Amino acid sequence: MDRGHVDAPDGLLRIEDCLDADGNVVLPPGVTLISLIDRNIANVGDSVAYRYLDYSRSAEPVVFELTWAQLGVRLRAIGAHIQRAAARGDRVAILAPQGLDYVAGFFAAIKAGTIAVPLFAPELPGHAERLDTALGDSEPTLVLTTAATADGVREFLSKLPPARQPQVLIIDEIPDSAADDFAPVPIDVDDVSHLQYTSGSTRPPAGVEITHRAVGTNLIQMILSIDLLNRNTHGVSWLPLYHDMGLSMIGFPTVYGGHSTLLSPTAFIRRPQRWIRALSDGSREGHVVTAAPNFAYEWTAQRGLPDAGDDIDLSNVVMIIGSEPVSADAIATFSAAFAPHGLPPTAFKPSYGIAEATLFVATIAPTAVPTVIRLDREKLAGGVASEAPADDADAVIGVSCGQVARTLWAVMVDPDTGEELPDSRIGEIWLHGKNIGRGYWGQPGESQRIFGARLTRRRDDGSHAEGVPDDANWLRTGDLGFYRGGELYVTGRLADIVTIDGRTLYPHDIEKTVADSSPIVRRGYVAAFCVPANQIAGATTQDTGDQLVVIAERAAGTSRSDPTAAIEAIRSAVSQRHGIAAADVRLLPAGAIPRTTSGKLARRACRAEYLSGVMAGR
Structure with a gap:
């Protein structure tokens, strides 16, 4: 657990304090996203918290940074203005471009006692309907944006019915001096910190109620599973901040005062070399972790190879690949392209996550290499995972997502009967743990159906529900998978079959x-x-x-x-x-x-x- 571990400075949260005598994740009393940030401000205030590489102005990035102390000032200043327009528990939506203003706006909404709703500016092409759905569902009192996108945001909001039109607050026009007007608000670990809207790949987007307990637990689970215990481990991410994985990349530095370097999705898509260079820079500083879906690794292997003479070092990089299911081809193609630049065989971490569980569910061990198996196609079609002969050219490739996170349970279930299935049978993945969201905002019926599932029968031997009370609620993920050798494999979405x-x-x-x-x-x-x-x-x-x-x-x-x-x-x-x-x-x-x-x-x-x-x- 302590490979390369560096003791946290006095006053910072220690991972050991988040584990009980049996090694289960148990948050200490009073730990919230805001209390973690406050600890960092008090103890490592001069350290960089977030760095943004802005490629919108030139080929070389303009670098913006916030230390923990500067972030604290921004949170109080923005929070003071939020408190003038919104009451405790009101929803505050962030409709801003990628950048440090987005990070500050998100955390400020939580600090002010409101519920943050991380969304995106209307300029994102092709997603106006999703934005309209999320705004109609969450009914924010206030929208946070920036001066650069304020006109577009106001135009979009003007199309809403008058009763649904929120006020607009421009984050980057708020002076630091406003911090003096902030009124501290008590925040409970079971308060909702934010609504995480689902991607909408198989159903209309829904806002998952994520509590401070859920997000804190999930961050600790991720840090333990991926071995991010060293304070010299940093993040690099171009993932959108309205996405659950993007939020986790700004969340984990709050636990122990590390930092994350951010790019915009557009900067990555236009030149994926930018991501590689940022990873290389981070690799020279220490351990660096990043995350992306299949297509990003494939795209980078095609279009992001270093130029001749580029000094790229990926020797200290951890690459989370999270898609349903993970592509073995994406891993192999990227690994072949970047092995000459120091990428170790253990760099890739095939993982599984879902917004309803805050994000993180499972990944392979820190020292493991990805496990790829060949499955019999016909048996798979019949719901059974069985290895195919080595000479079967028709086999289906499966990639292990490793072990389920600590203090989280995952069972494979017949979705029609609620019965736990044997390891070789493909079933719907059901989850139980303190990182599970509270439900869908404003959807009590659907929340009960998805978050309140009950197992009707457990396996007599080797049940993966061991330790969970018989009357416990389970989350129906809508994903299909199976166990093999104690490791979780994801085969696809139930709705896509x-x-x-x-x-x-x-x-x-x-x-x-x-x-x-x-x-x-x-x-x-x-x-x-x-x-x-x-x-x-x-x-x-x-x-x-x-x-x-x-x-x-x-x-x-x-x-x-x-x-x-x-x-x-x-x-x-x-x-x-x-x-x-x-x-x-x-x-x-x-x-x-x-x-x-x-x-x-x-x-x-x-x-x-x-x-x-x-x-x-x-």
């Missing part, structure tokens, strides 16, 4: 087949889903049941290529490997497939656009 003629197939498996079938297909930009046969173009009245639809984006430089041969190759590959026919295959321009705000495929939205005829217009 493709069921045709009684066979169960995983969309990401079909999508990989499509991407492999033709160079015209843009890798990572394929969506496979089912629709009723009579709603497919060219269908006849005799067509019944559900049929497979494949939507793929064209790879760069193929916009003028005749798609006929590629479509036939896709149909043939899907039929041969999966034993089903693709009733409709479409090759569309880049950007045609909707994605969530975190970059995941939004298959539900893609299916809706297909059924509405929007796809036909592209």
Whole structure:
């Protein structure tokens, strides 16, 4: 546990203080996000807390920094203005671009006794509907933004009904002197700190009520599991701050006074080398941790290789890869590209997380390398995880997400009966622990269904629910997975499952087949889903049941290529490997497939656009 551990300065939280005699995570009394920040201000106030690399003005970054002491002043100054407009428990939404103002606004809303709602500025393309949904759901009294985006925010808010229009507060126009007007507010560990809106990949976005106990517990779980115990461990992240993983990257430094370096998602997408350079700089300072989904590692391996002569050192980097499921190809491609720059075999940490659990659920051990297994395709379709023979070219690749976090329980359950399943059976992942959110804001019925599940039967031997009371509530994650050798594997989303003629197939498996079938297909930009046969173009009245639809984006430089041969190759590959026919295959321009705000495929939205005829217009 203490590899490279550096004792915390007097007054800072010690990890040992967060563990009981049995090693379970138990937060000390009074520990909240704000109390952690206050400890850092008092004990390491002159140390950098957050650094932002601004690439919006030039090719080289303009660097902005906040020490813990400076952050404390900003929190009180912004908090004083929040208190003038909002009462305790009111929602305060952050609609600002990535940067230190966003960080300060988020923590200030919590410090002021309100409930922070981390969202995004309306300038984010393609997500106006999600923003409107979140604002309508949370009904904020106040919106925090910056001078650069204030006009766009006001224009967006003006379209809301008058009764729903919140006040607007411009963060970067608040002087530090306003800090003197802040009135301290008592904050309880079971108060809601913020609403974390889900990505909307399989259902409309919902605001998860995250308490201080949940976020504090989850940060300790993450620090223990990934071995972030050294105060010289720092974060580097371009992940959006309205995303659960992005928030965790600014959350873990609060525990022991470390720091995180931030970039914007746009800066990363335009030049992924920027992420690599920031990681290299951090690697020279000490241990550095980052996190990203599959597509980011694939994109960086394609477009982010160092220039000739670049001195890149990734020898001290930990790379969390969190997607459902994790891509073995993404790990292999990135590792091959950056091993010459010192990336160790143990750098990648395939992980599993979900917003309803604050974020972190499971990862592999700090000294472990990723475990990749080959699964029998037919048995997998029948709900059983069984290793395939070594010479089975048709095997499905699975990646271990390692061990479940300390003081968190995960069981595989038959979602229809509520019974715990054996390790080799694929079931819905149910979770229990103090890092679980309190429910969905304003949705008591759905909260009870998702957060109040009960196990009807546990396994007689080797139950993964051992230690949890029989009458405990469990979180239905909507994710499917299985256990093997004590490690958790995630196989996909329950809502995304493709069921045709009684066979169960995983969309990401079909999508990989499509991407492999033709160079015209843009890798990572394929969506496979089912629709009723009579709603497919060219269908006849005799067509019944559900049929497979494949939507793929064209790879760069193929916009003028005749798609006929590629479509036939896709149909043939899907039929041969999966034993089903693709009733409709479409090759569309880049950007045609909707994605969530975190970059995941939004298959539900893609299916809706297909059924509405929007796809036909592209």
